[in-house]
Amino acid sequence: METTDNLRPIEWDDYIGQATMKERLSIHINSALLRDAALDHILLTGPPGCGKTTMAQIIANSYGVDFTSFIMPIKEKVLVTYLRLTDQGVILLDEIHRLSTKQQESYLSLLEDGYLQLDNGDRVESGNITIIGATTEPEKVIAPLYDRFAIKPPFDEYSDAEMRDIVLRMAEAVETDMTDEAAHVLGRASGGIPRNAKSLVFMARDLETMGYGLDVAEILQKCRVDEDGFSEDHRRYCQVLAETGGISGLEILSAHLRLPKPTLIELERLLLKREVLQYTKSGRELIGRGWSVAKAME
Helix, strand or coil, X not given: CCCHHXXXXXXXXXXXXXXXXXXXXXXXXXXXHHHCCCCCCEEEECCCCCCHHHHHHHHHHHHCCCEEEEECCCCHHHHHHHHHHCCEEEEEEEXXXXXXXXXXXXXHHHHHHCEEECCCCCEEECCEEEEEEEECCHHHCCHHHHHCCCXXXXXXXXXXXXXXXXXXXXXXXXXXXXCHXXXXXXXXXCCCCHHHHHHHHHHHHHHHHCCCCCCHHHHHHHHCECCCCCEHHHHHHHHHXXXXXXXXXXXXXXXXXXXXXXXXXXXHHHHHHCCCEEEECCEEEECXXXXXXXXXXX
């Protein structure tokens, strides 16, 4: 049976893009293996759906140890149970920024000295465990915890060409025919996010299963994105910004759109990339095609 995991690469060569990060991580991993030492702790920072979990799994595979993932926050006893059952492996603490300040502070000894200090004073040794933190909001990770991650490789933007290749790889994994031309359009429409590409490929697969041909325009229409990757939220953002005169601050935009600031900042990532928005001293400003994007909502 087909599963979502079929789409996840399991080796470096299968992971498209992020060449600089892959090279750096490979050096750290190979060094640890040659020294017969634990791999240093790693913090992965990037937008939702950029491939942090997949990267963490490949790190564990390359290092030759078990991989376990927890979505934060979790109860302390969950991690304690895991640490008592194993003395080697990679643990992904996903959404690590969601931990409270006190919870983050409790992890300092785990990363620095290799043990978890419990409220009753007991210590739980972590053995040769490597912690990988993953976050979309690194500013919410307290400085002492942030600093204890020795390896902090940044994610680069995926190019449209890389996204095309990701779409082709996913289409092959779900046994869906895809031309290079169609993959290029869907790749660009993914907005540089592999998770978005998966949604488009799944729509292509399901339309094909239902007996329809590969119609890129129909795929985009049903997924409610355009060829630039703009969703209705992107267009509504531009419309509200246009209504304020084309320039505004984040607070005002958040109030008008009734969306939290982190969500708006994530929307802005693609708007900046497509050069329809720019940051200025006066606030967010629509530029170039930004006005036509805003008008598309009228």
